[in-house]
Amino acid sequence: MARIGSTELDVSRLCLGGNVFGWTADEATSFALLDAYADAGGNMIDSADVYMAGAEGNSGGESEEVLGRWMASRGNRDQMVIATKVGQLPGREGLSPETVAAAAEDSLRRLQTDYIDLYYAHVDDSSVPQQDSLAAFDALVRAGKVRHVAASNFATDRLTSALKISHEHDLARFVAVQPHYNLVEREYERDQAPTVEHHNLSCFPYFGLAKGFLTGKYRPDAAHVDTGAEQGAMGWARAKGARSYLAEDRGPRVLKVLDELAAAHSVSVSAVALAWLADQPSVTAPIASARTLDQLGEILPAAEVTLSQDELEALDSASR
Known part of the structure; x- marks a missing residue:
């Protein structure tokens, strides 16, 4: 377990992504995934009001609804740390005080709970004075509807200014960030990590x-790779993004080291990649999702795998 910043919340070293619930994982499958994750000791689940608004037949909020029904059926709300987000759902875009307040009520209803553990601003909104947005988040914390607030996809200067405003005006401060970061996307280390650690x-x-x-799954010599067709337009886009890493020398180089370490630890390539990420300074837990129990079984060991310093350095070198 690991502590979220200066809060009282302890979470598992792997956060389960809820972006597949109600999309590529139907409700029965989602319940099975959540059961297996919790049985393995996992306790943090990441969702958003906009999940899965872009999927055919969905309008957003489906992930939260599935998660809410699961917690209600299992009676385990107090055992879970639930993160969700505001700012991107059609009709609830942005971070105006009115939007933040209304979106939180919607999320609470869908999640069938009276509090959210970690409430993210999903994206920054420069059209609203930061103090106004932060005051709206603070009001939710003071009302007991949100325990802590966080920032997703914020530029470092905007994160810094938000923290300064919260300090100066005694408002609830961001305790966490959610950036795009992995072995082949390492800009976070150079840009935002020093601020996060400080x-x-x-x-x-x-x-x-x-x-x-x-x-x-994606290899230079593969005759065929899954294009994501079974997931619709979003699946196609993700598959295209994944294949783009093959165009760089470091992509295959990273896969080679991952293969070696996965064999050495008798775990999946996925588990090694997530274990590396979990070991990085400032990282409390990487977020990963699974749409099948087999996929979940491949990522769960990430919370237990311990990579040696030599192994961490090998991955670091390969990914530069």
Whole structure:
């Protein structure tokens, strides 16, 4: 377990992504995935009000609804740490005080709970004065509807200014960030990580498996790769993004080291890639999702795998 920043919340070293619930994992499959994750000791689940608004037949909120029904049926709300987000759902875009307040009520209803553990601003909104948005988040914390607030996809200067405003005006401060970060996307280390570490924030990276590339599914010599057709337009886009890493020398280089370490530890390539990420300074837990129990079984060992310093350095070198 690991502590979220300066909060009282302890979470498992692997956060389960809820972006597949109600999309590529139907409700029965989602319940099975959540049961297996919890049985393995996992306790943190990441969702958003916009999941899965872009999927055919969905309008958004489906992930939260599935998660809410699961917790209600299992009676385990107090055992789970639930993160969700505001700012991108059609009709609830942006971070105006009115939107933040209304979106939180919608999420609470869908999640069938009276509090959210970690409430993210999903994206920055420069059209609204930061103090106004932060005051709206603070009001939710003071009302007991949100325990802590966080920032996803914020530029470092905007994160810094938000922390300064919260300090100066005694408002609830961001305790965590959610950036795009993995073995083949390392800009976070150079840009935002020093700020995150300085302010004792927690990092929960998304796309920890690089849209599937770090599962080892996409290979230079593969005659055929899954294009994501079964997932519709979003699946196609992710598959295209994953294949793009093959165009760089370091992509295959990283896969080669991952293969060696996966064999040495008797785990999947995915587990090694996530274990590397979990071991990075400021990272509390990487976020990864699974749409089948087999896929979940491949990522769960990431929370237990311990890579040696030599192994960490080998991956670091290969990914530069």
